[in-house]
Amino acid sequence: xxxxxxxxxxxxxxxxxxxxxxAVRALPDEIADHPLRRLLLxxxxxxxxxxxxxxxxxxxxxxxxxxxxxxxxxxVTLERVALNVECARIPDNAGAEPQEQPVIAGGxxxxxxxxxxxxxxxxxxxxxxxxxxxxxxxxxxCNQLMYRxxxxxxxxxxxxxxxxxxxxxxxxxxxxxLAMPSMESVTAARALKAIAAQACSTCEPFAEC
Amino acid sequence: xxxxxxxxxxxxxxxxxxxxxxAVRALPDEIADHPLRRLLLxxxxxxxxxxxxxxxxxxxxxxxxxxxxxxxxxxVTLERVALNVECARIPDNAGAEPQEQPVIAGGxxxxxxxxxxxxxxxxxxxxxxxxxxxxxxxxxxCNQLMYRxxxxxxxxxxxxxxxxxxxxxxxxxxxxxLAMPSMESVTAARALKAIAAQACSTCEPFAEC
Amino acid sequence: xxxxxxxxxxxxxxxxxxxxxxAVRALPDEIADHPLRRLLLxxxxxxxxxxxxxxxxxxxxxxxxxxxxxxxxxxVTLERVALNVECARIPDNAGAEPQEQPVIAGGxxxxxxxxxxxxxxxxxxxxxxxxxxxxxxxxxxCNQLMYRxxxxxxxxxxxxxxxxxxxxxxxxxxxxxLAMPSMESVTAARALKAIAAQACSTCEPFAEC
Amino acid sequence: xxxxxxxxxxxxxxxxxxxxxxAVRALPDEIADHPLRRLLLxxxxxxxxxxxxxxxxxxxxxxxxxxxxxxxxxxVTLERVALNVECARIPDNAGAEPQEQPVIAGGxxxxxxxxxxxxxxxxxxxxxxxxxxxxxxxxxxCNQLMYRxxxxxxxxxxxxxxxxxxxxxxxxxxxxxLAMPSMESVTAARALKAIAAQACSTCEPFAEC
Numbered sequence: 046x047x048x049x050x051x052x053x054x055x056x057x058x059x060x061x062x063x064x065x066x067x068a069v070r071a072l073p074d075e076i077a078d079h080p081l082r083r084l085l086l087x088x089x090x091x092x093x094x095x096x097x098x099x100x101x102x103x104x105x106x107x108x109x110x111x112x113x114x115x116x117x118x119x120x121v122t123l124e125r126v127a128l129n130v131e132c133a134r135i136p137d138n139a140g141a142e143p144q145e146q147p148v149i150a151g152g153x154x155x156x157x158x159x160x161x162x163x164x165x166x167x168x169x170x171x172x173x174x175x176x177x178x179x180x181x182x183x184x185x186x187c188n189q190l191m192y193r194x195x196x197x198x199x200x201x202x203x204x205x206x207x208x209x210x211x212x213x214x215x216x217x218x219x220x221x222x223l224a225m226p227s228m229e230s231v232t233a234a235r236a237l238k239a240i241a242a243q244a245c246s247t248c249e250p251f252a253e254c
Numbered sequence: 255x256x257x258x259x260x261x262x263x264x265x266x267x268x269x270x271x272x273x274x275x276x277a278v279r280a281l282p283d284e285i286a287d288h289p290l291r292r293l294l295l296x297x298x299x300x301x302x303x304x305x306x307x308x309x310x311x312x313x314x315x316x317x318x319x320x321x322x323x324x325x326x327x328x329x330v331t332l333e334r335v336a337l338n339v340e341c342a343r344i345p346d347n348a349g350a351e352p353q354e355q356p357v358i359a360g361g362x363x364x365x366x367x368x369x370x371x372x373x374x375x376x377x378x379x380x381x382x383x384x385x386x387x388x389x390x391x392x393x394x395x396c397n398q399l400m401y402r403x404x405x406x407x408x409x410x411x412x413x414x415x416x417x418x419x420x421x422x423x424x425x426x427x428x429x430x431x432l433a434m435p436s437m438e439s440v441t442a443a444r445a446l447k448a449i450a451a452q453a454c455s456t457c458e459p460f461a462e463c
Numbered sequence: 464x465x466x467x468x469x470x471x472x473x474x475x476x477x478x479x480x481x482x483x484x485x486a487v488r489a490l491p492d493e494i495a496d497h498p499l500r501r502l503l504l505x506x507x508x509x510x511x512x513x514x515x516x517x518x519x520x521x522x523x524x525x526x527x528x529x530x531x532x533x534x535x536x537x538x539v540t541l542e543r544v545a546l547n548v549e550c551a552r553i554p555d556n557a558g559a560e561p562q563e564q565p566v567i568a569g570g571x572x573x574x575x576x577x578x579x580x581x582x583x584x585x586x587x588x589x590x591x592x593x594x595x596x597x598x599x600x601x602x603x604x605c606n607q608l609m610y611r612x613x614x615x616x617x618x619x620x621x622x623x624x625x626x627x628x629x630x631x632x633x634x635x636x637x638x639x640x641l642a643m644p645s646m647e648s649v650t651a652a653r654a655l656k657a658i659a660a661q662a663c664s665t666c667e668p669f670a671e672c
Numbered sequence: 673x674x675x676x677x678x679x680x681x682x683x684x685x686x687x688x689x690x691x692x693x694x695a696v697r698a699l700p701d702e703i704a705d706h707p708l709r710r711l712l713l714x715x716x717x718x719x720x721x722x723x724x725x726x727x728x729x730x731x732x733x734x735x736x737x738x739x740x741x742x743x744x745x746x747x748v749t750l751e752r753v754a755l756n757v758e759c760a761r762i763p764d765n766a767g768a769e770p771q772e773q774p775v776i777a778g779g780x781x782x783x784x785x786x787x788x789x790x791x792x793x794x795x796x797x798x799x800x801x802x803x804x805x806x807x808x809x810x811x812x813x814c815n816q817l818m819y820r821x822x823x824x825x826x827x828x829x830x831x832x833x834x835x836x837x838x839x840x841x842x843x844x845x846x847x848x849x850l851a852m853p854s855m856e857s858v859t860a861a862r863a864l865k866a867i868a869a870q871a872c873s874t875c876e877p878f879a880e881c
Contacts, residue, residue: 119328119428119435126573128544128598145581155544155573163563175428175436180546181598216441219328219384226328226435227384232425335782337753337807354790364753364782372772389755389808537746537853538846593846593854634859637746637802644746644853645802650843 047107048082049241052097052190054113057088057138060218064230065112068212071234077242079107088138088186090131094148094193101197108206108244109194110160112237113187115211116218119226121169121236122179123162124209127191128155132184148192156195160208160240161247168243174228174236182209206244210237256316257291258450261306261399263322266297266347269427273439274321277421280443286451288316297347297395299340303357303402310406317415317453318403319369321446322396324420325427328435330378330445331388332371333418336400337364341393357401365404369417369449370456377452383437383445391418415453419446465525466500467659470515470608472531475506475556478636482648483530486630489652495660497525506556506604508549512566512611519615526624526662527612528578530655531605533629534636537644539587539654540597541580542627545609546573550602566610574613578626578658579665586661592646592654600627624662628655674734675709676868679724679817681740684715684765691842691857692739698861704869706734715765715813717758721775721820728824735833735871736821737787739864740814742838743845746853748796748863749806750789751836754818755782759811775819783822787835787867788874795870801855801863809836833871837864 053066069083084100086093101109115122129152131143162178169176182188191209198207212233219227262275275294283290293309295302310318324331338361340352371387378385391397400418407416421442428436471484484503492499502518504511519527533540547570549561580596587594600606609627616625630651637645680693696710711727713720728736742749756779758770789805796803809815818836825834839860846854 119433125548126544126546128573128575130543130575153571153573154575155546155571157546157548157572170429173426173429175425175431175434177433180602184598216384216437217382220379220382222384224328224386225384227437228425229438229441232438334757335753335755337782337784339752339784362780362782363784364755364780366755366757366781389811393807537851588847591844591847593843593849593852595851634802634855635800638797638800640802642746642804643802645855646843647856647859650856 046079048104049076049079049245050082050084050100050104050106050109052084052086052111054086054088055138058135062215062218064114064212064215064218064233067215067230068233068237069112071230072238076238077245079245082106086190090137090141090143090186090189093186093190097190097194098197101194106205108241110237110241111190111194111209113209113211114214116214116225118211118213120175120177120213121233122177122211123160123166123240124158124182124191124211125162125178125180126155126157127182127188127195127209128184129153129192130184131189134185137186148189149196152196156192156199158208159195159198160206160244164247165240165243168239169236172235172239174232176236179211187211206247210240255288257313258285258288258454259291259293259309259313259315259318261293261295261320263295263297264347267344271424271427273323273421273424273427273442276424276439277442277446278321280439281447285447286454288454291315295399299346299350299352299395299398301348302395302399306399306403307406310403315414317450319446319450320399320403320418322418322420323423325423325434327420327422329384329386329422330442331386331420332369332374332449333367333391333400333420334371334387334389335364335366336391336397336404336418337393338362338401339393340398343394346395357398358405361405365401365408367417368404368407369415369453373456374449374452377448378445381444381448383441385445388420396420415456419449464497466522467494467497467663468500468502468518468522468524468527470502470504470529472504472506473556476553480633480636482532482630482633482636482651485633485648486651486655487530489648490656494656495663497663500524504608508555508559508561508604508607510557511604511608515608515612516615519612524623526659528655528659529608529612529627531627531629532632534632534643536629536631538593538595538631539651540595540629541578541584541658542576542600542609542629543580543596543598544573544575545600545606545613545627546602547571547610548602549607552603555604566607567614570614574610574617576626577613577616578624578662582665583658583661586657587654590653590657592650594654597629605629624665628658673706675731676703676706676872677709677711677727677731677733677736679711679713679738681713681715682765685762687845689842689845691741691839691845694842694857695839695860695864696739698857699865703865704872706872709733713817717764717768717770717813717816719766720813720817724817724821725824728821733832735868737864737868738817738821738836740836740838741841743841743852745838745840747802747804747840748860749804749838750787750793750867751785751809751818751838752789752805752807753782753784754809754815754822754836755811756780756819757811758816761812764813775816776823779823783819783826785835786822786825787833787871791874792867792870795866796863799862799866801859803863806838814838833874837867
């Protein structure tokens with residue numbers, strides 16, 4: 046079976062962990078008979094996208110789910126759209142701080158996700174995890190990665206389910222902050238697993254793609 | 255050793271569980287060498303207070319921690335104060351819906367908690383759980399219960415640590431709601447355990463009481 | 464001089480006014496020497512877009528600013544992007560309730576605004592009005608209208624500044640709601656005027672368009 | 673006629689105005705036939721309370737309404753209760769930063785307001801201003817002032833309406849902040865006027881006092 050590719054991020058913004066990688070690590074090694082491949086990405090514009098696209102070309106995965114951390118969000122959120130804009134509030138881990146620049150010059154203004162959004166959200170909720178659909182993935186490294194992944198899907202004309210999911214901070218991260226929602230990594234992983242299983246079960250080309 | 259008395263609530267407002275009781279159930283049977291006594295209370299003005307006070311008189315606990323569910327809050331919150339006011343937004347489980355009435359006619363306007371607030375918050379955070387101090391316990395059954403417990407402490411002139419802690423919804427509860435923060439019951443219970451241990455370790459009469 | 468076209472919406476969702484039309488009505492009749500044309504639109508998928516596009520073809524405006532009401536937002540918000548998706552939480556004023564449908568079948572996934580975003584936000588703030596850039600215009604009638612306007616700009620290959628601005632509820636509307644931010648219509652109009660003046664002063668084709 | 677005493681605060685926390693004083697300044701010079709007396713107070717624990725109590729003794733007002741600024745709140749809020757606690761997040765304008773100290777050593781844990789809360793909230797809403805009742809005035813200089821005023825009312829056994837009202841930031845203040853609700857000072861003043869008129873029309877001793 047083709048693998049499912051999950052990506053997570055390294056810590057950033059002074060944190061010692063990144064909730065996305067904690068959740069990806071908490072996943073089982075196989076979902077719906079597909080072996081899992083986990084890729085840890087740097088919080089860097091450009092390079093995170095390069096590494097993800099390279100892995101897609103090498104692995105030819107059945108499904109790609111990139112995961113990011115969203116401080117302030119209370120639920121697992123499935124992202125609907127990636128914009129062709131980079132706009133950093135803080136420098137990335139390599140010191141880059143793009144302002145109102147395109148992810149890919151000349152690329153389309155945006156790509157909609159290749160995940161069956163409503164079905165995936167329903168599957169994650171059925172697994173007992175608060176989950177919503179988000180209409181903005183921000184303009185930071187997460188959005189850039191999602192755009193790069195969907196651009197590669199479009200380029201390869203490969204109708205695979207691919208998208209981006211944000212997870213809340215872990216409780217340990219939220220301890221040092223004020224009134225921040227959090228979620229245990231095992232809980233977030235339950236949602237990710239359900240989303241991947243749902244995405245892989247949708248064998249036919251999607252309405253969404 | 256004298257027991258620690260923990261109270262939790264029955265479900266209300268159309269829910270099938272109450273996060274407070276789930277957290278209390280997830281506690282160990284002994285904390286800091288004190289045996290635990292768990293009391294499940296109805297979400298009813300008056301009767302919940304009666305039952306708690308009755309248990310305090312029978313058990314003569316070393317410490318009383320009442321726990322309630324706070325939809326919308328992201329952290330475990332230690333309540334600072336109980337007001338001598340009942341004001342219900344929805345009817346309680348017995349149909350009562352008091353509006354701007356005192357909990358105890360002629361009682362003081364408010365009681366401050368008998369828990370060492372800052373030390374307890376710090377202990378819960380050290381246990382890895384996002385925890386804050388709240389300056390309002392609302393005006394519903396929770397506040398009424400806290401007022402009744404502190405009134406009994408004042409009446410008995412018994413300088414025991416006693417107070418109220420709100421816990422977030424469980425993930426399963428938040429699934430059916432929109433953008434609601436949640437916390438696993440085992441996580442909330444870690445905070446409750448740390449709070450009780452801290453409260454019991456403060457043997458001398460408190461500045462706070 | 465070519466006119467500036469401002470559109471606002473009729474009331475919906477049980478309201479008796481719509482904050483967007485109140486703000487548009489509070490505008491002066493001329494901005495930066497351009498006469499103002501105000502168009503009141505129904506809160507209806509399809510028809511609101513049809514009417515706006517028709518007005519654009521007839522008036523050949525120098526600038527198009529569509530305005531909508533955003534309950535819950537505290538600031539005037541300039542929208543960055545319109546998605547090719549309709550997804551209604553409540554029926555529109557004609558009873559339509561599309562779910563995950565495209566605004567224009569076969570259209571691009573999204574259009575970025577043709578307003579100079581950062582400059583317009585700065586101009587509105589300089590006028591003393593709290594203003595931010597929003598990365599999601601929702602999926603209701605507002606987003607649909609914005610998409611239709613930008614699709615027409617793209618179709619006509621007319622590099623005019625065109626975009627969408629959300630305004631908060633009016634104080635009178637917020638009175639009946641709970642903890643809702645609001646803004647006086649004259650305050651919101653100060654921001655709209657500054658935005659239009661800034662947009663018109665950017666004579667050359669935009670980087671953004 | 674006895675005057676109505678309104679107090680507002682000087683700027684603090686790096687601001688150049690304080691929304692409370694802007695609103696008090698925007699009030700008419702007479703409300704319900706009572707002349708207005710305005711008192712500008714320093715944002716200082718202790719001294720602000722001293723000055724307010726001194727003014728109460730000199731003026732023997734028919735009504736006292738202290739006003740403060742509440743960044744983050746969207747509505748005018750009538751405070752229900754003042755706690756006998758000072759706990760500063762930032763130093764006051766004299767550099768004091770009390771932590772978990774009483775306002776008045778040996779004073780009661782809290783005082784409930786002497787304003788007819790529900791009637792005053794209703795009057796402000798009837799004047800078109802979003803208004804709510806708040807169950808916490810915080811633990812900073814505002815709460816301390818409210819406690820001092822109500823302590824003086826209790827001491828003098830003078831059943832006058834007296835209480836505290838928080839107003840949102842002004843739009844000009846919110847411009848420099850992120851996603852902060854605001855309210856024009858003239859709008860906030862409409863609410864303050866309605867609240868004072870309602871309080872003065874309640875001639876008989878209050879249930880609340």
